[in-house]
Structure formats: C-alpha cells, structure tokens
Amino acid sequence: MTTSSKQPQKISRNTDLSDQEYRWGFVTDVDADMAPKGLSEDVVRFISARKSEPEWLLEWRLKAYRHWLTLQASDAEPKWAKVKYPPIDYQDMFYYSAPKRAEDAPQSLDEVDPELLEAFEKLGVPLHEREKLAGVAVDAVFDSVSVATTFAAKLEELGIIFCSFSEAVKNHPDLVRKHLGSVVPYTDNFFATLNSAVFSDGSFAYVPPGVRCPIELMTYFRINTEGSGQFERTLIIADKGAFVSYLEGCTAPIRRTSQLHAAVVELVALDDSEIKYSTVQNWFPGTKEGVGGVYNFVTKRGRADRAAKISWTQVETGSAITWKYPSVILRGDNSVGEFYSVALTNNYQQADTGTKMIHIGKNTKSTIVAKGISAGHGQNTYRGQVKIMPGAENATNHTQCDSLLIGDKCGAHTVPYIEVQNPTARLEHEASTSKVSDDQLFYLMQRGISDEEAHHMIITGWSRDVIKELPFEFAMEASQLLKVSLEGAVG
Amino acid sequence: MTTAAAPSPTIASYARDFDELKKSRGGDASPLLASLRERAWSEFERLGFPTTRRGNELWKYTDLRRLDSEAFTRVSADSIGDITAETIRERSPWSDDWHTAVVIDGQFVSALSRNLSVEGLSISELVQSAADDGQSVDLALGKLAVIEGNPFVALNTALFESGVLICVADGAEIERPVHVLNLFTDGADNRAFYPRTLLQAGANSNVTVIESFVSLGAGPQLVAPVFEIALGSGSHVRHCRVQLENDRSVHLGTTRVDLPANSEFNSTTFATGPAIGRNDVHTRLSGEGAACTLHGLYITNGSSHQDNEISTTHEKPHGTSHQYYKGILAGKSRAVFSGKVLVKPGAMKTVAQQKDLNLLLSRGVEIDTKPSLEIYADDVKCAHGATAGHVDPNMLFYLLSRGVSHHEAAKMLIIGFASEIVDEFEPAPLREYLYRKLEQIVPELESEGIL
Numbered sequence: 021m022t023t024s025s026k027q028p029q030k031i032s033r034n035t036d037l038s039d040q041e042y043r044w045g046f047v048t049d050v051d052a053d054m055a056p057k058g059l060s061e062d063v064v065r066f067i068s069a070r071k072s073e074p075e076w077l078l079e080w081r082l083k084a085y086r087h088w089l090t091l092q093a094s095d096a097e098p099k100w101a102k103v104k105y106p107p108i109d110y111q112d113m114f115y116y117s118a119p120k121r122a123e124d125a126p127q128s129l130d131e132v133d134p135e136l137l138e139a140f141e142k143l144g145v146p147l148h149e150r151e152k153l154a155g156v157a158v159d160a161v162f163d164s165v166s167v168a169t170t171f172a173a174k175l176e177e178l179g180i181i182f183c184s185f186s187e188a189v190k191n192h193p194d195l196v197r198k199h200l201g202s203v204v205p206y207t208d209n210f211f212a213t214l215n216s217a218v219f220s221d222g223s224f225a226y227v228p229p230g231v232r233c234p235i236e237l238m239t240y241f242r243i244n245t246e247g248s249g250q251f252e253r254t255l256i257i258a259d260k261g262a263f264v265s266y267l268e269g270c271t272a273p274i275r276r277t278s279q280l281h282a283a284v285v286e287l288v289a290l291d292d293s294e295i296k297y298s299t300v301q302n303w304f305p306g307t308k309e310g311v312g313g314v315y316n317f318v319t320k321r322g323r324a325d326r327a328a329k330i331s332w333t334q335v336e337t338g339s340a341i342t343w344k345y346p347s348v349i350l351r352g353d354n355s356v357g358e359f360y361s362v363a364l365t366n367n368y369q370q371a372d373t374g375t376k377m378i379h380i381g382k383n384t385k386s387t388i389v390a391k392g393i394s395a396g397h398g399q400n401t402y403r404g405q406v407k408i409m410p411g412a413e414n415a416t417n418h419t420q421c422d423s424l425l426i427g428d429k430c431g432a433h434t435v436p437y438i439e440v441q442n443p444t445a446r447l448e449h450e451a452s453t454s455k456v457s458d459d460q461l462f463y464l465m466q467r468g469i470s471d472e473e474a475h476h477m478i479i480t481g482w483s484r485d486v487i488k489e490l491p492f493e494f495a496m497e498a499s500q501l502l503k504v505s506l507e508g509a510v511g
Numbered sequence: 512m513t514t515a516a517a518p519s520p521t522i523a524s525y526a527r528d529f530d531e532l533k534k535s536r537g538g539d540a541s542p543l544l545a546s547l548r549e550r551a552w553s554e555f556e557r558l559g560f561p562t563t564r565r566g567n568e569l570w571k572y573t574d575l576r577r578l579d580s581e582a583f584t585r586v587s588a589d590s591i592g593d594i595t596a597e598t599i600r601e602r603s604p605w606s607d608d609w610h611t612a613v614v615i616d617g618q619f620v621s622a623l624s625r626n627l628s629v630e631g632l633s634i635s636e637l638v639q640s641a642a643d644d645g646q647s648v649d650l651a652l653g654k655l656a657v658i659e660g661n662p663f664v665a666l667n668t669a670l671f672e673s674g675v676l677i678c679v680a681d682g683a684e685i686e687r688p689v690h691v692l693n694l695f696t697d698g699a700d701n702r703a704f705y706p707r708t709l710l711q712a713g714a715n716s717n718v719t720v721i722e723s724f725v726s727l728g729a730g731p732q733l734v735a736p737v738f739e740i741a742l743g744s745g746s747h748v749r750h751c752r753v754q755l756e757n758d759r760s761v762h763l764g765t766t767r768v769d770l771p772a773n774s775e776f777n778s779t780t781f782a783t784g785p786a787i788g789r790n791d792v793h794t795r796l797s798g799e800g801a802a803c804t805l806h807g808l809y810i811t812n813g814s815s816h817q818d819n820e821i822s823t824t825h826e827k828p829h830g831t832s833h834q835y836y837k838g839i840l841a842g843k844s845r846a847v848f849s850g851k852v853l854v855k856p857g858a859m860k861t862v863a864q865q866k867d868l869n870l871l872l873s874r875g876v877e878i879d880t881k882p883s884l885e886i887y888a889d890d891v892k893c894a895h896g897a898t899a900g901h902v903d904p905n906m907l908f909y910l911l912s913r914g915v916s917h918h919e920a921a922k923m924l925i926i927g928f929a930s931e932i933v934d935e936f937e938p939a940p941l942r943e944y945l946y947r948k949l950e951q952i953v954p955e956l957e958s959e960g961i962l
Contacts, residue, residue: 100566410874425889428856435883440899443840443871449882449897455889 055116061085064217067116071186071221074193077200084206084216097210101372102401102433103341105315108280115218115251175233180264181226182237185253188224195226199257203286203323203349211282211343212319219253219284227262227293236491238267252283258293258328265296267494280315281339287322287330291352294329295322298490300498303338310368310397313340320344326352326381333489335498336363336371337505345403347376350384350412357386360486362498364505365398365430374404374421374435379412379445390421391483393502394430395509401433408445415445423453424482426475426509475510476503519560524582526556528703529669532585536672540642543649551658551668558662572847572879573789573818577761583703583733585670586616594696594727596623603692603725604753604944610634611690612675617704619673631683631716637674637709648676652709655739655767655795663763663791667705667737674707677720681713681743688719688751688938693736695756697728706736714743721941723753724762731759731786738766742774744798750778751936754788755948758813762788772798772827779935780807781945782817783952789818796823796830796858804833808932811844811876812956822851825858825888834865834882837932839925841956843875850882850895858888865895870902870928872958902961918954921962925953 055066064085068078091097092110175182181192188196206216227233258264281303289295297320306313316339322330332346348357359375377386392400402421423432434451456478464474480487480499487495529552560578561570594615599605612634613623619636621627627634641648658665675691693706712718722738734756742748756762762785768776782788794803809817823832838846848867865882882895902924910920926949933949936942954962 100568423884423886425886425891428859428889430889431885431887433883433885434895436881436897438880438897438899439877440869440871440879441877443873443876443901445871445899446901447897447899449880449895451882451884451895453884453886453893454891 054114057114058111059115059218063115067218067220070116071189073189076197077189080201080206081217084213085218087207088210088213088217091210091213098343101343101403102399103343103370103372105341108315110214113280116220174235178231178234179228180231180233181224183224185219185222185224185255188255192224192226195257196224196255199255199286199288201286203288203321204284204319209319211317212284215251215253215282215284215319219251222252222254222283223256224254225256225264225266227258227264229259230261231259232262233264236265236267238269250279250281250283254283254285255288256286256295256297257288258290258295260290261292262290263294265491266298267491268297268299269302269494269497281317283318285318285320285346289322289324289328289330289355291326291328293325294331296331297322297333297346298494299332299334299336300490300494300501301334301336301338301342302501304340305338305367305369306340308367310340313369314338315341315343317341317343320346321349321376322347322357323349323351324355324357327354328352329356329358331358331360331489332375333360333486334362335486335490335501336361336373337501339371340369342369342371342373344373345376347378348386349378349380350386350415351380353381354383355381356384359386359388359390360489361390362393362483362486362502363391363400363402364393364502365395365400366505366509367396367398369396370399372401372403374402376405377407377417379406379408379415379417382411382413382415384412384415386417388417388419388421389485390419391486392421392423392432393426393479393483393506394423394432395426395506397429399431399433401435402451403435405437405439406447406449407439408442408447410441412442413444415442417445417447417449419447419449419451421451422482423451424479425453425455426506472507472510476506479506519579521579521582522556522559524584525666525670528585532670532672535587541649544638544641544652547653547658548669551653551665554658555662555665555669558660558665561662569820572845572849573787573816575787577787578733581701581731583701583731583761585672585705586698586702594623594694598727599623599692599694602727603694604690604721604723604941605692606938606940609688609690609721610685611692612677614673614675614691614693614706616694616696616698616702617671617673617706619675626687629685631680632685632689632718633678634689635676637676637707638672640676648709651711651739651741653739655741655769656737656765657767661765663735664737664765667707667735667765670703671705671707671737674709677708677710679710679712679716679718679746681716683713683716683718685716685718688721688941690721690723693722693724693734695724695726695728695732695734697730700730701732702730703733703735706734708736708738710738710740710748712740712742712746712748715745716743717747719749719751719937721751721753724756726756726760726784729757729759731761732756733761733763735763736765738764740766740768740776742768742770742776744771745773747775748777749937750776751941752778752780752782752790753941753945754780754782754784754790756784756788758784758786758815760785764790766790766792768792768794768803770794770796770798770801770803773800774798775802777804778806779932780809781933781936782807782819783810783812785815785817787816789820791820793822794824794832796825796827796832799827800829801827802831804835806833806932806935807836808839808929809836809846810839810929810952810956811841811846812952813842813844815842815844816846817844818847818849820847820849822853823863825852825854825861825863828857828859828861830858831862832864835932836867837928838867838869838878839872839929839956840869840876840878841872841958843873845877845879848878848880848882848897852884852886852893852895854884854886854888854891854893856887859890861888861891861893863891863893865893867897869899870925871899872902872925872956872961874959918962921958922953925956925962926950
C-alpha cells in the first residue's frame with residue numbers, strides 16, 4: 021500500500037502510544053443527506069425510498085425491522101461477550117446519511133466531489149493513482165454510498181461484477197435477491213437484524229463460473245458524520261470454480277461520542293470456488309482514557325459448497341470494541357475453511373473476536389490461527405466455535421490461539437467451544453498465553469537492539485503466521501500498524 | 512447466575528423434604544447450621560433448577576429438565592436396609608487397612624466404619640460434631656461451598672442430614688488413606704441423597720482421601736454431594752474420587768477446595784455410570800506458591816451424560832495448576848468438559864495447563880469441550896489443548912499385524928488410553944480395583960464393531 025510508505029516510522033521509547041495523534045483523524049465537511057434521527061418504520065421506508073429500492077427489498081427490510089423490535093423487547097442484545105459498554109440508545113442516532121450528490125453518481129473521477137477526493141487523499145487512497153498501482157480496483161464507500169468505482173471495465177470483460185450494493189440491487193436484482201440473507205438471515209442476531217433493516221450500502225461482487233479474478237478487489241470504508249451509525253452490507257458470490265480475493269481496509273476520523281458500526285458480510289462460495297477475504301481494521305480506538313471510539317459489532321459469515329474454500333484473514337488494531345466472528349459454514353463435501361487473525365488491544369480497547377467453523381459436509385477441513393496481543397488496559401478475548409455435525413465424516417480441525425500480554429493491567433482470554441458429534445472427526449486445539457519471553461528479549465538487547473525495537477521484532481515474528489496470509493501490500497501495512505499501535509506500550 | 516424461568520413443578524416435593532427434616536430434627540442443635548440451612552433453602556427456592564436457556568453458560572450443555580418432571584425424595588435415617596460388611600467389601604473399593612467412613616444412603620454408619628481415629632486424624636459425623644464442637648466446624652461449613660448462585664450446593668446444605676468430618680492435625684502425616692465410602696442401597700426408586708463431607712487439613716499435614724460413590728441397586732436416584740476441602744498452609748492432600756453409579760441415576764457433585772500458601776492438592780477422578788453426571792470442581796489458590804492438579808477420566812456409554820465443570824482460580828503469585836481430563840465416549844452418550852483457569856491481577860509467575868483428550872467410539876456420541884483461560888496478569892505461562900478423535904487405525908493395524916485379535920487390540924488401546932489417568936490412583940489396591948472395573952466396563956461399551 022502506498023499508505024505504508026507515507027507513514028513516518030516514529031519509534032521512540034518515551035512516546036506513549038496514545039499521545040501519538042490518531043493519524044487519520046480529520047472530519048470532512050460534506051453536506052449529508054440525512055434520515056431523521058432515530059429508528060422507526062418510517063426511517064426504514066425513507067432509506068429504501070431514498071435508494072429507489074424494489075418492493076421486495078423494502079419488505080425484507082421491514083420484516084427485519086419488525087423482528088428487531090421483538091428482539092429489543094426481549095432484551096436480546098448479546099451480553100455474553102467479554103466487553104463492557106454503556107447501553108446504546110438506538111433512537112439517539114442517525115441511520116442514513118449520504119454525500120450530497122449521491123443520486124447522479126459520478127461517471128469518472130473528474131465528476132467526484134473534490135472534497136471527497138481530498139478525504140481519500142488523506143486516507144492514502146489516491147484514486148487517480150489506483151489504476152497505475154498494483155492492479156487494485158477500489159469501490160470506495162464514503163458514508164455508506166459508493167462514489168467511485170474503478171477498473172469496472174476491465175472486470176466487466178471477464179463478466180465480473182464489482183459495484184456498490186445499491187447498484188447491484190438496480191442492475192442485478194436476481195443475483196441479490198437469490199443470495200441476500202442466504203448466509204446471514206435477517207433473524208440471525210440482534211446486530212445483523214438491525215443491519216438488515218437499515219443497511220445503507222456496501223459492496224457487491226460476483227465472479228462468474230471458472231473465472232479467476234485477476235486483481236484484488238478492494239473497498240475502503242470510512243465512518244463520517246457525527247453520531248451516524250454505519251451499516252454496511254457486503255455480498256460476495258464466487259460461482260462454480262471461480263476465485264476472488266477481496267480486501268477491506270478501514271480508517272475513521274476522530275469522534276467524541278462512540279459510534280456504532282454493525283456491518284454484515286455474506287460470502288457465497290459455490291462448488292470448487294475460492295474466496296479470500298482480508299481485513300485490516302484501524303478505526304478510531306478511543307482516547308488514552310477510553311473515551312469514544314468505534315463500536316465494531318460485525319457479522320461475517322461464508323458458506324462453502326462442495327470443494328469450495330473460504331479464507332478469512334484479519335488484522336484488528338482499531339475500534340474501542342470489536343465484536344466479530346468471521347465464520348464458515350462448511351456445507352459441501354471436501355470444503356475448506358480458514359481463519360487467520362491478529363487482534364491487538366491497547367489502552368482501553370476491548371476485543372471479543374474469533375471464528376466459527378461449522379462442519380456439515382464430509383472430509384471438511386478447517387484451520388484457525390488466532391493471535392491476541394493485549395497492552396495497556398486492553399482486554400482481548402478469543403472466542404471460537406468448532407462444531408462437527410453428525411454427518412461430517414472425517415472432518416478435521418486444527419486450532420491454535422496464542423496470546424501475548426504486555427503490562428500487568430491488561431487481560432487475555434481464550435474461550436474455545438469444541439462440539440463434536442461425529443466420531444471420525446479429528447480435532448486439535450492448542451493455545452498459550454504468556455508475556456514476551458525474557459530470553460528472547462535478552463538475546464536481542466545484548467546485541468544492541470533497544471527494548472522497544474526488540475519487542476516489535478518479536479511481536480512481528482510471532483504474528484507472522486497470520487500476516488503472511490495477507491496480500492503483499494496489506495501485509496506491509498499490517499505490520500506497520502502493529503508497530504504503531506504498540507508504541508509506548510513497552511518499557 | 513441461574514434463574515429459573517418458572518418454578519419447577521417438583522420443587523414442592525423438595526420443600527416437603529425440607530419441612531420434614533426440620534421437624535424430625537426439632538431444629539439443628541447448632542444455631543449457625545440452622546440459619547445456614549434456612550438461607551440455603553431460600554436460595555434454592557429462588558434459583559430453582561438450572562436450565563440450558565441461552566445465556567446460562569454454566570449449564571449450556573447439560574439438560575436437567577428430567578428434574579422438573581421427576582421428583583427425588585429424601586430418605587429418612589431409619590430406612591437403611593441390612594448391609595453387611597461382606598456386601599461392602601464385595602461391591603466397593605475396600606481395604607481393611609484404610610480409615611473408612613461408611614455412609615449408607617447419606618447416613619454415616621459408625622458400626623461399619625473402621626479405624627476412625629489415629630494420632631493426628633479424627634473422622635466423625637458432621638452434624639453431631641457441629642453441635643458438640645460448636646464454632647470451628649460451624650464456621651468452616653459452607654464457607655467454601657458457597658450457597659449463592661449454586662442451586663445444588665444450596666439444596667445439599669438445606670437437606671443433608673448426616674455427613675463426614677475429617678480433621679487432620681497440624682503436621683500430621685497420615686500414612687494410610689482415608690476413605691469416605693458412599694453406598695446407595697437397592698431400595699425404592701427416586702430417592703435423593705445429599706452426602707456432605709468436610710476435610711480440614713492442618714498446616715503441613717499430609718493425607719490421602721478417597722471419596723467413592725457406589726450404587727448397589729439399579730433404580731433411579733439423585734445424588735447431590737458436596738465436599739469442602741480446606742487445606743492448611745504447607746499441607747498436601749491427595750484426593751481420589753471414584754464414581755460408579757447405575758445408569759438411571761443423576762449425580763450432581765460439588766467439590767470446593769481452598770489452597771493457602773505452599774499447599775498442594777492433587778485430585779484424580781474416575782467417573783462412569785449415571786444417566787446424568789456432573790462434577791463441579793472449583794479450586795482456589797488463595798496463597799502464594801500453591802499447587803493444584805485436577806485429573807480425571809470419564810467413560811460414558813449408552814445414553815449417559817457426563818459434565819465436568821472444572822475451574823481453578825489463581826489469586827496469588829507462584830501458583831501452578833494442571834487440569835488434565837480424558838474421555839471415552841460410546842453408544843449415544845455425551846460428555847462435556849468445561850475447564851476454566853482464571854488468573855487474577857497480581858498472580859505473577861503463574862503456570863497453568865489445561866488439557867482435555869477424547870476418544871470417540873461410536874456414531875451418535877457428542878463431546879463438547881471448552882477449555883477456557885481468563886488471564887489478568889502478564890508474567891504467566893498458560894496453555895491449553897483439546898483433542899477429539901477415533902481409535903488410531905495405525906495403532907490398531909500394528910496390533911492386528913502381530914496376531915492380536917481385533918477385540919483384544921481395541922480393548923488394549925482403550926484401556927491404554929485410560930491408563931494414563933488410572934495409574935495415578937494411589938494406593939495400589941484402589942488402582943487395581945479400578946483396572947478390574949475397566950476390564951468389565953470396556954467390553955460393554957457400544958462401539959459399533961470396534962470392540
């Protein structure tokens with residue numbers, strides 16, 4: 021990524037991490053087209069109308085909204101996660117805001133609002149450079165509405181559809197209707213239901229049978245507009261024998277009040293296809309005192325049909341609270357699920373993250389590698405489920421989750437759920453928790469490497485198993501992020 | 512916390528038991544015990560039986576709805592049949608050398624008990640001792656097995672009529688093991704038993720305690736024992752728990768252990784039998800340098816269900832703990848391992864390990880294993896692991912290729928898997944007894960032709 025090369029590598033022992041200004045903290049002044057504050061059936065209708073959605077989608081949203089009301093009435097907001105936050109007032113936020121000229125969508129970069137371009141510039145997403153850059157197409161989500169899509173033509177040649185969710189609803193309604201909610205139904209959980217009712221926009225990708233998507237598809241998310249929730253909906257479909265690699269990277273400007281982000285990502289991997297989904301998440305984590313920051317309550321799930329493969333890779337360094345369990349339903353025989361994760365919590369950040377691997381088909385295989393790093397007052401929980409259903413003959417799973425603790429005020433927790441209903445399954449689960457090894461530190465320091473630099477080296481090496489799963493440019497950015505996020509936590 | 516959605520229809524039956532017990536006793540001689548029971552009863556009434564409802568993490572995998580439809584009633588002291596010393600010897604782990612407290616249907620029977628008192632050791636009836644001795648027993652009772660939030664501790668505390676008190680003096684080295692033998696006679700169906708044991712090990716003492724549960728009949732029964740173990744600083748307690756009940760029974764056991772500075776507690780469990788079994792073990796390392804091992808073997812067959820709820824809390828530095836459980840599952844049975852290690856802030860240099868290995872022998876079994884770590888101190892080394900799998904075909908082939916019959920080979924592998932835990936049982940007569948049991952149990956496992 022170009023962002024990484026532009027980031028100054030400030031590593032000084034005496035700097036406290038949180039003293040370091042949040043690099044991407046700026047607010048763009050764009051006239052937002054807002055729905056009235058609060059949530060009601062009218063707001064749902066407003067969003068749907070605003071996006072000129074077909075009747076069936078409005079109905080679907082309303083069903084979700086009505087279901088959400090029953091969930092709220094029965095107090096079904098999940099409480100089992102090891103995270104603490106004040107009660108969320110769902111009537112005290114905005115559910116829709118779009119950049120002003122959203123309706124006449126820009127045809128080329130020249131038509132894009134210069135202010136937006138500037139915002140992306142600050143984010144390190146120079147759109148006009150993109151085409152020259154390493155073959156990455158960007159579908160930029162700015163406050164819920166896509167403003168520019170590049171490389172569309174090249175992708176179109178191959179029959180690949182990569183566009184905003186709203187465009188997909190307009191241009192490919194059959195595909196959307198067939199797959200929307202097929203992996204994460206609107207009744208799935210409290211936040212997914214909320215998302216289903218009020219989702220604003222997101223990305224849509226479809227790769228036709230046998231096509232290997234030649235470039236990494238990429239979306240940048242940004243949260244803007246004080247107090248507005250962000251409800252993305254992403255749907256990626258790999259048709260039979262197709263391959264696609266999708267990157268999601270996020271930064272958000274500084275906000276005083278906490279922001280709710282409840283996205284839903286659905287992956288559909290049809291027979292023999294492969295989807296690789298990578299995330300680097302660096303949203304505003306709140307201040308050193310734990311004020312503000314993004315609440316990242318996300319539902320991500322993929323369905324793997326026969327001999328299909330879904331691989332999730334995530335580097336989570338941002339957000340005040342992360343509540344996220346990218347999962348794979350291994351429905352088809354011989355399907356494969358993978359989950360690679362590094363989650364870092366510093367200051368007062370809390371993360372409760374992990375995965376679910378549900379083995380239904382025969383000879384299904386899953387691998388989980390989860391690394392948690394806690395520093396400051398951070399609380400980091402790995403929570404994962406591996407379930408082998410009775411019909412999943414010869415299913416195998418290997419899970420490894422390791423935690424590192426830096427400082428005596430933080431916490432690292434591991435809560436794996438392993439449920440096996442087939443005797444031919446083979447499962448292995450390993451986990452360890454410790455601080456950075458004194459011996460390793462001593463070895464490096466006696467060779468003249470500073471305490472902090474030595475920590476960085478050890479942590480980078482320790483997270484290598486995950487980082488190496490990321491596409492190259494992302495891998496660079498990710499190790500950079502780990503370094504920056506841990507500044508001041510050592511010594 | 513567990514809160515019942517609606518009071519179970521069988522609660523009234525337990526309420527009658529509570530009232531009857533109160534009348535028959537004419538109140539406890541010890542006022543402290545009497546007030547403890549009242550508190551326990553009202554807590555039980557408040558909690559009711561736990562449900563597997565969403566969010567009830569402690570009972571997620573164990574369904575107790577059977578207790579809502581089927582009432583188990585307390586038996587009074589005089590209903591104990593004729594049990595001879597010969598029957599006991601034949602049906603339970605036994606050695607004439609041991610200090611044995613015989614508890615039949617929840618009643619301490621001194622006539623059948625042996626060697627209850629040697630220098631440094633005294634074994635006596637708990638309720639009586641509480642009345643005679645006053646304060647010291649009273650204060651210890653219910654201190655570790657906290658009533659609040661624990662429905663079966665509450666139920667036991669409210670309803671136990673008799674119990675065993677084991678006191679080991681400071682510095683005493685008790686050479687031969689203490690055996691608390693809980694026998695359940697072949698009587699009416701649906702009886703409930705509430706064995707209660709309290710062990711107070713003095714500072715720097717050393718003792719081995721065997722706790723066994725044996726049902727002589729085949730009728731359904733509820734056993735809800737509570738064992739409180741208060742170690743003295745620098746003491747060493749070895750604990751062997753043998754659970755051999757019939758396949759229609761419900762066993763809901765609670766063990767609570769406190770480990771002060773430099774004390775050591777080693778526990779090994781052998782559990783098989785009941786339709787629903789649960790071992791709720793919690794050890795608290797409340798002093799520096801305490802060491803705790805909790806090992807266990809569970810064998811489930813038919814439609815039985817065994818839940819191991821094992822937790823260890825490290826409160827002070829330099830503690831070590833080791834949880835190691837192994838399961839053999841056959842038929843349509845289900846087992847649960849829910850291990851937890853909590854390292855509190857400041858408990859530096861803690862070393863904790865947790866492992867659960869399972870052998871799945873047939874279609875229809877289910878293992879739910881959840882080895883969890885909750886760590887709030889950085890200078891620690893904690894690790895856990897879990898596996899589940901079938902009999903290794905390579906090992907089986909190795910034996911078959913050497914002319915061992917299929918049945919023998921499979922039996923060898925299963926007993927071999929179990930032996931790692933069984934070998935830990937001390938003294939030798941107990942271990943041998945368990946191996947004999949294994950020889951009986953293993954061929955009966957429903958393993959779809961593996962055996």
